[in-house]
Amino acid sequence: xxxxxxxxxxxxxxxxxxxxxxSVEVLRSVSLKVAKGEVVAVIGPSGSGKTTxxxxxxxxxxxxxxxxxxxxxxxxxxxxxxxDSGARQRRSERDLAAMRAETGMVFQSFNLFPHLTxxxxxxxxxxxxxxxxxxxxxxxxxxxxxxxxxxxxxxxxPAELSGGQQQRVGIARAVAMEPKILxxxxxxxxxDPELVGEVLAVVRSLAEEGMxxxxxxxxxxxxxxxxxxxxxxxxxxxxxxxxxxxxxxAETTNERLRTFLARFRASHF
Amino acid sequence: MLGQIAYALPFxxxxxxxxxxxxxxxxxxxxIAGVVLGVxxxxxxxxxxxxxxxxxxxIRGIPILVLIFFVYYGLPAVGVHLQSFWAAVLAxxxxxxxxxxxxxxxxxxxxxxxxxxxxxxxGLTFRQRLTYVIFPQAFRRxxxxxxNGVTDAxxxxxxxxxxxxxxxxQAINQVIGRTYEAMPLYIxxxxxxxxxxxxxxLASRRLEQRxxxxxx
Amino acid sequence: xxxxxxFNLIWRHFDKLWGGLLLSLELAVIxxxxxxxxxxxxxxxxxxxxxxxxxxxxxxxxxxRNVPLILLVYLVFYGLPTVIDLAYSAQTSFVATxxxxxxxxxxxxxxxxxxxxxxxxxDAGKAIGLTPWQRLVHVRLPTMMRITLPALSNTFIxxxxxxxxxxxxxxxxxxxxxxxxxxxxxxxVEVYLVVTAMYLVTGYALLFAxxxxxxxxxxxx
Numbered sequence: 001x002x003x004x005x006x007x008x009x010x011x012x013x014x015x016x017x018x019x020x021x022x023s024v025e026v027l028r029s030v031s032l033k034v035a036k037g038e039v040v041a042v043i044g045p046s047g048s049g050k051t052t053x054x055x056x057x058x059x060x061x062x063x064x065x066x067x068x069x070x071x072x073x074x075x076x077x078x079x080x081x082x083x084d085s086g087a088r089q090r091r092s093e094r095d096l097a098a099m100r101a102e103t104g105m106v107f108q109s110f111n112l113f114p115h116l117t118x119x120x121x122x123x124x125x126x127x128x129x130x131x132x133x134x135x136x137x138x139x140x141x142x143x144x145x146x147x148x149x150x151x152x153x154x155x156x157x158p159a160e161l162s163g164g165q166q167q168r169v170g171i172a173r174a175v176a177m178e179p180k181i182l183x184x185x186x187x188x189x190x191x192d193p194e195l196v197g198e199v200l201a202v203v204r205s206l207a208e209e210g211m212x213x214x215x216x217x218x219x220x221x222x223x224x225x226x227x228x229x230x231x232x233x234x235x236x237x238x239x240x241x242x243x244x245x246x247x248x249x250a251e252t253t254n255e256r257l258r259t260f261l262a263r264f265r266a267s268h269f
Numbered sequence: 270m271l272g273q274i275a276y277a278l279p280f281x282x283x284x285x286x287x288x289x290x291x292x293x294x295x296x297x298x299x300x301i302a303g304v305v306l307g308v309x310x311x312x313x314x315x316x317x318x319x320x321x322x323x324x325x326x327x328i329r330g331i332p333i334l335v336l337i338f339f340v341y342y343g344l345p346a347v348g349v350h351l352q353s354f355w356a357a358v359l360a361x362x363x364x365x366x367x368x369x370x371x372x373x374x375x376x377x378x379x380x381x382x383x384x385x386x387x388x389x390x391x392g393l394t395f396r397q398r399l400t401y402v403i404f405p406q407a408f409r410r411x412x413x414x415x416x417n418g419v420t421d422a423x424x425x426x427x428x429x430x431x432x433x434x435x436x437x438x439q440a441i442n443q444v445i446g447r448t449y450e451a452m453p454l455y456i457x458x459x460x461x462x463x464x465x466x467x468x469x470x471l472a473s474r475r476l477e478q479r480x481x482x483x484x485x
Numbered sequence: 486x487x488x489x490x491x492f493n494l495i496w497r498h499f500d501k502l503w504g505g506l507l508l509s510l511e512l513a514v515i516x517x518x519x520x521x522x523x524x525x526x527x528x529x530x531x532x533x534x535x536x537x538x539x540x541x542x543x544x545x546x547x548x549x550r551n552v553p554l555i556l557l558v559y560l561v562f563y564g565l566p567t568v569i570d571l572a573y574s575a576q577t578s579f580v581a582t583x584x585x586x587x588x589x590x591x592x593x594x595x596x597x598x599x600x601x602x603x604x605x606x607x608d609a610g611k612a613i614g615l616t617p618w619q620r621l622v623h624v625r626l627p628t629m630m631r632i633t634l635p636a637l638s639n640t641f642i643x644x645x646x647x648x649x650x651x652x653x654x655x656x657x658x659x660x661x662x663x664x665x666x667x668x669x670x671x672x673x674v675e676v677y678l679v680v681t682a683m684y685l686v687t688g689y690a691l692l693f694a695x696x697x698x699x700x701x702x703x704x705x706x
Contacts, residue, residue, distance in 0.1 A: 060386050093395050101392025111387035115405045124401055125391035177391055330685040332649035335660055338667070339677040346673045347488045420551060427553035431653065438556060451567045455560040459552045466551035 010069075011036045011212055012181055017056060017066035026052045027063065028236040034181070037210045041223035041244075044233035045260055050216040053233070054183050057214065058103040059096060070180060075099055101129050104174030108186040110166045112158040118145060118169045119154040122176045130177065144172035148202050164195030171202055175211070182206070184215035200226075220264060224248055232257050274453060277444040284440025285461055291354075291426045291436060295361040296419055302362070303369025308399075310370055311377050321370060328367035333425050336360050341432050357429035364425065368418050376411035377403060416473035420466040427462070437461060494670040495679050498662075502676075505662030506683055512580055512658060513645040519584035520644075521637075524591025529621065531592065532599050542592060549589035554650050558582050562654045579651040587644050594640065598633035599625060634702060638695035642688055659683060 010033035019027040026049045034040050042050045055061040057068055059076040068075045076096065078089040091099065112121050119141040126137035145151050148168035150161075158166055167187055174182055184203065188196045200222050207213060207226050217223050223230055223244065230247040232240040234256045240247050252258055310321040328336065340360040344351055351359065380403060388398040430439035441458040445451050495502075531542045549557070562578040565571070573581075602625050610620040652661035663680040667673050 058390055060389060097389070097392045097394040097397075099392075100389055103390070105387075105390035107383055107387060107390075109381075109383050111381075111383035113384065113387070113402055113406075115409070124388075125393065128397050128401060129392040173387075173391065327681070327685060330646075330688045331681050332646040332660060332684060334649040334652070335663065335677065335680060335684060338660070338664065339681065342667055342673045343677055346671075424551075424553040427555050428650075430555070438553065441556075442559070445563070449567075451564040452560075455556065455564040458556055459548075459560065462553055462556065463548060463551045467547060470547075470551065 009036075010034060011038075011071060012057065012214070013067075013069040013072070014053070014057070015067050015069075017053070017063045017068060019052060019056065019061070019063045026236050027056070029066065030233075030236070030238055031066075032231060032238060032241070034212065034214060036212055038229065039207045039211075039213045039227045040215070040229050040231060041227035042214065042216045042231045042233060043218070043220070043223060043260075044239070048233040049236040050233050051185055054105075054185050054214060054216050057181075057183055058100050058105055060105075062090070070099075070102060073099070097129070101125070101177060102180050104177055104179035104182040106167070106170050106174050106182070106184045106187045108189050110158070110163070110170045110190070112166050112169055112173070114158050117155045117157055118150060118161065118172075121158070121169055122173045125173070125177050140176055141172070144176045145169070147205075148172045149198070162195060163191045164198045167191065167195075167199045168202055171199070171206075175206065181212045181214065184213060184217070186216050186218065188217070188219060220248065232260070234260070273448045274444070274450060274457070277448065280444065281437065281440050281457070284435050284437040287435060288423070288426050288437040289465070291358060291361070291429060291434075292419070292423045294358050295365050295422045295426065298358070298362045299365035299369050299422075300415075303366040304373055306366060307370040307373030307377075310374055312399075325367040325370050328364055329371070333361070333364050334428055334431075336364055337428055337432070353432045354429075354434055357432050357434055361422065361425050361429070365418075365422055368421070369415065372411050372414050372418065373407070375414075376407040379410050380406050413473050413477040416469060416476060419473075420469050423462065423466055423469070488674065490675055490678075491672060492675050492679070494672045495666060495675050498666050498670065501657075501662035501665055502659060502680065502683060505657060505659035506687060508656070509645060509648040509651075509658040509660075510687070512576070512583065512648045512651060512656070513641065515580050516583035516648075517587055517641050517644055519580070520587030520591050520640075523584065523588030524595050527588070527592045528595035528599055531596055546589045546592050549586055554582075554586060554647055555653060557586060558650055558654060575651075575654040575656050579648075579654060579656050583644060583647060583651075586647070587640060590640055591637070594633050594636045595629065598629035598636075601632050602628045631703060634699045638692065638699065641695065642692055645688060645691065646684065 012032075012034040014030060014032040016029045016031055017027055018025070018029050028049075030049070030053055032040070032053075042053065044050050052061055056063045057070075057075065062076055067077075076091060076099075078091055078095075090096075112118075113124065116124065119138060122141035122144060123134070123137040126132045126140055127134060130137075132140070142151060142154055145154050148171060150165055150168055150172070153161060153165060153169075158169070161169065170187070187203075188199055191199065196219070200219065203213070203215070203222075204226050215223075215227070225244075227244055229241060230244050231238055232247055232254070240252070240254045240257050246252075247257070248261065250261070252261070306321050306324070309317045310325070313321070337357060337360040340363070341353060341356045344356060384402055384406065385398060388402040393401065426436060427438040429436055430442065433439070435443070437458060441454050445454050448454070527542050527545075531539055534542070558579060561582045562575060565578075566573075606624055606628060607620060610624040615623065648658050649660035651658050652664060655661065657665075659680060663676050666676045670676070
């Protein structure tokens with residue numbers, strides 16, 4: 001179903017992106033293309049740059065060089081000559097906001113707005129960014145809350161919800177904006193083990209409907225079952241990429257990947 | 270003795286009213302200016318941040334009485350003539366602004382970075398993020414210490430008596446000057462200040478409980 | 486506006502300011518020393534006392550915290566001698582007032598510090614057979630000190646600034662010195678600039694020193 005070949009037009013095109021925090025190079029010339037409808041899982045040891053890469057895609061972090069395009073539009077910078085010569089111009093605040101509205105993001109720590117109800121969390125972007133009426137936004141919010149199994153919690157505050165429920169609201173908040181691409185940043189890492197399943201079930205159903213997703217995850221089994229491709233990152237670069245079966249194969253020749261998987265299996269199975 | 274004090278009650282009431290009026294002015298003016306400068310301190314460009322930081326640290330580092338004298342005696346010397354009432358209000362307000370700035374900074378700083386990021390991720394602009402996400406939350410954390418600090422404004426207002434303004438403190442001193450009933454009048458004054466401030470601190474405690482849910 | 490700064494007269498009378506600063510510090514130090522004793526005794530008493538005593542201590546704290554310092558200063562200096570047969574200098578009167586004033590703030594500081602000592606530590610003290618007094622001196626107070634030291638520093642800095650109120654009963658501390666020079670030389674802006682600087686430098690130097698002490702205290706034990 002999902003396209004995996006590299007010559008189909010890419011929805012997300014990350015080209016030679018590099019970034020440093022001070023003297024630490026967190027991303028080294030990372031390139032990755034994601035086609036519409038693809039589900040890409042990004043795995044790798046902590047500190048490998050996975051989360052930073054994801055945060056660059058909606059420009060929560062800036063990057064030093066290279067380009068990130070969604071639907072062939074550069075994310076954080078205005079189109080112009082000589083991107084790498086220091087002449088790059090950051091998009092205006094308004095432009096950036098508009099670009100970010102095209103990508104949805106779900107956070108490890110949920111980041112629900114604690115002063116708004118579940119429905120209110122979803123409605124905020126719909127009314128203020130999409131310009132929908134309150135009534136319309138409310139019905140969209142209720143629709144998505146129903147989709148994540150929380151129709152009855154529409155008027156609950158985040159503090160009244162369990163972690164799993166909060167994260168499902170977090171997903172609903174992101175997808176209600178009808179983003180072109182959904183970014184998931186270790187969305188189950190902060191959850192108690194018994195709550196992970198309910199959140200992954202929601203992600204799986206979104207994948208089946210053709211939502212384009214890039215997810216940073218530690219859930220190897222989920223990455224294997226739900227993604228069309230797996231990207232293995234190490235030391236700020238893409239170390240291996242391919243279909244789950246290939247990347248997760250025990251007999252891989254990639255030294256780094258083998259160590260990572262071995263360590264992972266030792267601690268998780 | 271009681272007769273003499275009863276005779277002075279209307280005069281004391283006027284002083285008390287002035288104390289409340291000065292306090293109210295200071296509280297309202299400092300709230301407006303303090304919030305503006307506080308936002309400047311948190312989100313402004315570097316020169317503004319530095320200016321507010323220096324202002325706040327200087328004001329909070331000197332006695333309020335020195336600030337009152339500085340403004341009252343210093344402004345006329347450089348050609349600015351204010352009625353003593355407004356000089357007093359200005360000095361107390363400057364002092365209170367520094368407090369409000371710090372409360373605001375603290376309230377905004379206590380909001381996790383993830384809130385801002387989540388707001389960015391759904392495409393809210395800077396102003397929208399402040400209006401719909403940051404301020405509603407910061408407000409709940411700002412309010413209790415701020416109301417608590419209102420008592421400081423009421424207590425600080427007693428210092429304006431030193432500029433010859435007939436607030437409650439000055440009214441008491443004047444009545445004592447005529448009746449020589451020092452102890453009963455000071456106690457009466459203390460009870461009046463206490464009544465106002467205690468009511469304020471009870472209110473702040475109640476608000477704190479009411480907003481407790483926000484801290485998860 | 487046509488006002489030219491001239492600091493010569495300030496330097497000529499600088500002894501007034503320097504002496505005033507030293508007196509301010511002295512007033513603050515003596516007051517907090519007495520205030521600490523008041524605060525400690527009442528806090529320890531409070532946490533082990535019945536309702537009546539708690540009520541009385543709480544009333545003292547609430548009363549002092551909600552009344553302007555200047556009124557308390559007047560009350561003790563001008564009011565009290567009219568009802569009790571005692572004669573004291575303005576300086577003594579002010580120190581007594583500021584001590585009682587700081588005591589009220591410190592009761593709160595120490596009380597919350599005492600209550601923050603983990604239950605387990607007290608149980609451990611009990612388990613090794615310490616008497617209640619030994620538990621207080623060897624377990625509760627040292628832990629409490631560590632918790633309350635920052636608040637204690639802050640209280641001291643505020644007291645140092647509060648000593649300026651002593652000028653209203655003519656105690657010749659720093660603010661009084663400033664007023665004296667103000668009225669006698671009319672170099673108003675200059676004297677307040679200098680005095681502001683003196684309060685700032687002293688206050689922040691004290692704060693810095695106290696933070697060092699706190700750090701030393703945290704690591705030395």
